[in-house]
Amino acid sequence: MGWAMQKPKDEQARPLNEMAVRQIGKKLRESFDEVVNEPVPDRFAALLDELEKSEGEQDKDR
Protein backbone atom coordinates (compact mmCIF):
# COMPACT_ATOMS: atom_id res chain seq x y z
CA MET A 1 0.00 0.00 0.00
CA GLY A 2 1.08 3.56 -0.32
CA TRP A 3 2.74 3.80 -3.68
CA ALA A 4 -0.41 3.72 -5.74
CA MET A 5 -1.93 6.39 -3.54
CA GLN A 6 0.86 8.85 -4.18
CA LYS A 7 -0.30 9.92 -7.58
CA PRO A 8 -0.35 13.68 -7.97
CA LYS A 9 -3.69 15.11 -6.93
CA ASP A 10 -3.70 17.79 -9.54
CA GLU A 11 -3.99 15.46 -12.47
CA GLN A 12 -5.73 17.99 -14.67
CA ALA A 13 -2.68 20.21 -14.67
CA ARG A 14 -0.63 17.59 -16.48
CA PRO A 15 -0.81 17.53 -20.24
CA LEU A 16 -2.27 14.28 -21.49
CA ASN A 17 -0.08 12.06 -23.53
CA GLU A 18 -1.21 11.22 -27.02
CA MET A 19 -1.97 7.60 -26.17
CA ALA A 20 -4.33 8.60 -23.37
CA VAL A 21 -6.18 10.96 -25.69
CA ARG A 22 -6.44 8.24 -28.31
CA GLN A 23 -7.57 5.60 -25.83
CA ILE A 24 -10.29 7.85 -24.43
CA GLY A 25 -11.44 8.84 -27.90
CA LYS A 26 -11.65 5.22 -28.97
CA LYS A 27 -13.64 4.18 -25.90
CA LEU A 28 -15.99 7.13 -26.27
CA ARG A 29 -16.75 6.26 -29.87
CA GLU A 30 -17.15 2.58 -29.06
CA SER A 31 -19.60 3.20 -26.26
CA PHE A 32 -21.60 5.61 -28.42
CA ASP A 33 -21.60 3.32 -31.45
CA GLU A 34 -22.68 0.40 -29.34
CA VAL A 35 -26.00 2.17 -28.74
CA VAL A 36 -26.21 3.49 -32.31
CA ASN A 37 -25.98 -0.07 -33.58
CA GLU A 38 -28.68 -1.43 -31.29
CA PRO A 39 -31.99 -2.22 -32.99
CA VAL A 40 -34.41 0.68 -32.57
CA PRO A 41 -37.29 -0.18 -30.20
CA ASP A 42 -40.63 -0.43 -32.03
CA ARG A 43 -42.20 2.23 -29.81
CA PHE A 44 -40.52 4.99 -31.81
CA ALA A 45 -41.83 4.02 -35.24
CA ALA A 46 -45.25 3.56 -33.63
CA LEU A 47 -45.01 7.02 -32.09
CA LEU A 48 -44.18 8.65 -35.42
CA ASP A 49 -47.05 6.80 -37.10
CA GLU A 50 -49.34 8.09 -34.39
CA LEU A 51 -48.13 11.68 -34.80
CA GLU A 52 -48.57 11.47 -38.55
CA LYS A 53 -52.04 10.01 -38.22
CA SER A 54 -53.27 12.63 -35.76
CA GLU A 55 -51.97 15.38 -38.00
CA GLY A 56 -53.68 13.81 -41.01
CA GLU A 57 -56.96 13.85 -39.14
CA GLN A 58 -56.51 17.51 -38.27
CA ASP A 59 -55.96 18.24 -41.95
CA LYS A 60 -59.24 16.56 -42.82
CA ASP A 61 -61.09 18.72 -40.30
CA ARG A 62 -59.88 21.90 -41.93
Added chain:
Amino acid sequence: MTARADFKADLLGAIPNLRAFALSLSGASDRADDLVQETLVKAWHKQASFQPGTNIKAWLFTILRNEFYSQMRKKGREVSDAEGTLTEAMAIHPDQMGKLDLADMQRALQMLPDDQREAIILIGASGMSYEEAAKVCGCATGTVKSRVSRARARLAAILDVDDAAEYGPDAVATHVMAKTA
Protein backbone atom coordinates in the same frame (compact mmCIF):
# COMPACT_ATOMS: atom_id res chain seq x y z
CA MET B 1 -42.71 12.06 -51.24
CA THR B 2 -44.33 14.86 -49.35
CA ALA B 3 -42.32 17.16 -47.11
CA ARG B 4 -43.95 15.56 -44.11
CA ALA B 5 -43.01 12.06 -45.23
CA ASP B 6 -39.44 13.22 -45.80
CA PHE B 7 -39.37 14.76 -42.36
CA LYS B 8 -40.73 11.58 -40.79
CA ALA B 9 -38.09 9.49 -42.57
CA ASP B 10 -35.37 11.86 -41.34
CA LEU B 11 -36.62 11.55 -37.77
CA LEU B 12 -36.67 7.77 -38.02
CA GLY B 13 -33.16 7.75 -39.37
CA ALA B 14 -31.88 9.94 -36.55
CA ILE B 15 -33.25 7.75 -33.74
CA PRO B 16 -30.14 5.56 -33.26
CA ASN B 17 -27.97 8.66 -32.79
CA LEU B 18 -30.54 10.30 -30.55
CA ARG B 19 -30.66 7.22 -28.33
CA ALA B 20 -26.89 7.14 -27.99
CA PHE B 21 -26.76 10.85 -27.21
CA ALA B 22 -29.57 10.54 -24.65
CA LEU B 23 -27.91 7.62 -22.91
CA SER B 24 -24.54 9.35 -22.75
CA LEU B 25 -26.14 12.49 -21.33
CA SER B 26 -28.41 10.84 -18.79
CA GLY B 27 -26.55 7.64 -17.99
CA ALA B 28 -29.83 5.72 -17.61
CA SER B 29 -31.30 3.71 -20.46
CA ASP B 30 -34.98 3.94 -19.42
CA ARG B 31 -34.65 7.67 -19.05
CA ALA B 32 -32.76 7.91 -22.32
CA ASP B 33 -35.59 6.41 -24.36
CA ASP B 34 -38.12 8.68 -22.65
CA LEU B 35 -35.94 11.62 -23.62
CA VAL B 36 -35.86 10.43 -27.23
CA GLN B 37 -39.63 10.09 -27.22
CA GLU B 38 -40.07 13.64 -25.88
CA THR B 39 -37.60 14.89 -28.47
CA LEU B 40 -39.50 13.26 -31.33
CA VAL B 41 -42.81 14.73 -30.18
CA LYS B 42 -41.28 18.20 -29.77
CA ALA B 43 -39.51 17.95 -33.12
CA TRP B 44 -42.72 16.89 -34.84
CA HIS B 45 -44.56 19.94 -33.62
CA LYS B 46 -41.63 22.24 -34.39
CA GLN B 47 -41.30 20.97 -37.93
CA ALA B 48 -42.03 24.42 -39.30
CA SER B 49 -38.87 25.75 -37.64
CA PHE B 50 -36.66 23.19 -39.35
CA GLN B 51 -35.17 24.24 -42.66
CA PRO B 52 -35.07 21.24 -44.99
CA GLY B 53 -31.58 20.58 -46.25
CA THR B 54 -29.90 21.81 -43.08
CA ASN B 55 -28.36 19.52 -40.49
CA ILE B 56 -31.24 17.64 -38.91
CA LYS B 57 -28.98 15.78 -36.48
CA ALA B 58 -27.73 19.00 -34.90
CA TRP B 59 -31.28 20.37 -34.80
CA LEU B 60 -32.58 17.24 -33.04
CA PHE B 61 -29.61 17.06 -30.66
CA THR B 62 -30.36 20.66 -29.63
CA ILE B 63 -33.97 19.77 -28.84
CA LEU B 64 -32.91 16.68 -26.88
CA ARG B 65 -30.26 18.57 -24.95
CA ASN B 66 -32.67 21.35 -23.97
CA GLU B 67 -35.28 18.80 -22.97
CA PHE B 68 -32.72 16.98 -20.80
CA TYR B 69 -31.72 20.12 -18.89
CA SER B 70 -35.28 21.32 -18.49
CA GLN B 71 -36.25 17.93 -17.01
CA MET B 72 -33.29 18.11 -14.67
CA ARG B 73 -34.29 21.57 -13.54
CA LYS B 74 -37.86 20.45 -12.94
CA LYS B 75 -36.68 17.56 -10.85
CA GLY B 76 -34.34 19.88 -9.00
CA ARG B 77 -31.78 17.19 -9.27
CA GLU B 78 -28.18 18.20 -8.93
CA VAL B 79 -26.20 15.72 -10.93
CA SER B 80 -23.23 17.75 -11.92
CA ASP B 81 -20.04 17.44 -9.97
CA ALA B 82 -18.61 20.81 -10.83
CA GLU B 83 -16.05 20.74 -8.07
CA GLY B 84 -14.96 17.22 -8.84
CA THR B 85 -15.54 16.26 -5.22
CA LEU B 86 -17.01 12.90 -6.11
CA THR B 87 -14.50 12.15 -8.77
CA GLU B 88 -11.74 10.96 -6.54
CA ALA B 89 -13.92 8.91 -4.25
CA MET B 90 -15.53 7.20 -7.23
CA ALA B 91 -12.51 6.69 -9.44
CA ILE B 92 -12.95 3.76 -11.75
CA HIS B 93 -10.21 1.24 -12.00
CA PRO B 94 -9.93 -0.87 -15.10
CA ASP B 95 -9.53 -4.56 -14.43
CA GLN B 96 -6.09 -6.09 -14.13
CA MET B 97 -5.74 -6.54 -17.87
CA GLY B 98 -6.03 -2.80 -18.31
CA LYS B 99 -9.25 -3.23 -20.22
CA LEU B 100 -11.86 -0.57 -19.91
CA ASP B 101 -15.43 -1.76 -19.92
CA LEU B 102 -17.86 0.30 -21.99
CA ALA B 103 -20.07 0.64 -18.93
CA ASP B 104 -17.09 2.23 -17.17
CA MET B 105 -17.16 4.97 -19.79
CA GLN B 106 -20.86 5.62 -19.17
CA ARG B 107 -20.23 5.91 -15.43
CA ALA B 108 -17.19 8.09 -15.97
CA LEU B 109 -19.21 10.47 -18.16
CA GLN B 110 -21.71 10.92 -15.35
CA MET B 111 -18.91 12.21 -13.12
CA LEU B 112 -18.19 15.16 -15.40
CA PRO B 113 -19.75 18.59 -14.98
CA ASP B 114 -22.69 19.01 -17.40
CA ASP B 115 -20.93 21.41 -19.76
CA GLN B 116 -17.87 19.18 -20.10
CA ARG B 117 -19.95 16.04 -20.49
CA GLU B 118 -22.02 17.35 -23.37
CA ALA B 119 -18.94 18.76 -25.10
CA ILE B 120 -16.95 15.52 -25.00
CA ILE B 121 -19.98 13.46 -26.06
CA LEU B 122 -20.69 15.66 -29.06
CA ILE B 123 -17.09 15.94 -30.21
CA GLY B 124 -15.45 12.76 -28.99
CA ALA B 125 -18.32 10.29 -29.22
CA SER B 126 -20.84 11.45 -31.82
CA GLY B 127 -18.23 12.88 -34.16
CA MET B 128 -19.72 16.34 -34.55
CA SER B 129 -17.59 19.25 -35.67
CA TYR B 130 -16.76 21.98 -33.15
CA GLU B 131 -19.02 24.35 -35.08
CA GLU B 132 -21.99 21.96 -34.93
CA ALA B 133 -21.40 21.24 -31.24
CA ALA B 134 -21.20 24.96 -30.48
CA LYS B 135 -24.61 25.40 -32.10
CA VAL B 136 -26.11 22.53 -30.11
CA CYS B 137 -24.75 23.89 -26.82
CA GLY B 138 -25.43 27.52 -27.66
CA CYS B 139 -21.88 28.65 -26.98
CA ALA B 140 -18.74 29.71 -28.82
CA THR B 141 -16.54 27.23 -30.68
CA GLY B 142 -13.58 28.13 -28.45
CA THR B 143 -15.66 27.34 -25.39
CA VAL B 144 -16.44 23.89 -26.75
CA LYS B 145 -12.74 23.31 -27.41
CA SER B 146 -11.69 24.17 -23.89
CA ARG B 147 -14.50 22.10 -22.38
CA VAL B 148 -13.47 19.12 -24.46
CA SER B 149 -9.88 19.32 -23.32
CA ARG B 150 -10.89 19.66 -19.68
CA ALA B 151 -13.27 16.74 -20.09
CA ARG B 152 -10.51 14.61 -21.60
CA ALA B 153 -8.17 15.40 -18.75
CA ARG B 154 -10.78 14.57 -16.17
CA LEU B 155 -11.83 11.36 -17.91
CA ALA B 156 -8.20 10.33 -18.06
CA ALA B 157 -7.92 10.85 -14.31
CA ILE B 158 -11.18 9.04 -13.55
CA LEU B 159 -10.37 6.14 -15.83
CA ASP B 160 -6.76 6.00 -14.81
CA VAL B 161 -5.41 6.21 -18.34
CA ASP B 162 -3.32 9.30 -17.84
CA ASP B 163 -0.09 7.40 -17.63
CA ALA B 164 1.57 5.44 -20.42
CA ALA B 165 2.33 2.71 -17.88
CA GLU B 166 -1.38 2.02 -17.61
CA TYR B 167 -1.27 0.55 -21.07
CA GLY B 168 1.09 -2.07 -19.72
CA PRO B 169 -0.68 -5.36 -20.37
CA ASP B 170 -2.23 -4.45 -23.70
CA ALA B 171 0.81 -2.64 -25.02
CA VAL B 172 3.15 -5.40 -23.86
CA ALA B 173 0.95 -8.14 -25.29
CA THR B 174 0.81 -6.42 -28.66
CA HIS B 175 4.51 -5.92 -28.59
CA VAL B 176 5.24 -9.52 -27.65
CA MET B 177 2.88 -10.86 -30.29
CA ALA B 178 4.46 -8.65 -32.90
CA LYS B 179 7.89 -9.96 -31.90
CA THR B 180 7.01 -13.63 -31.91
CA ALA B 181 5.03 -13.43 -35.12
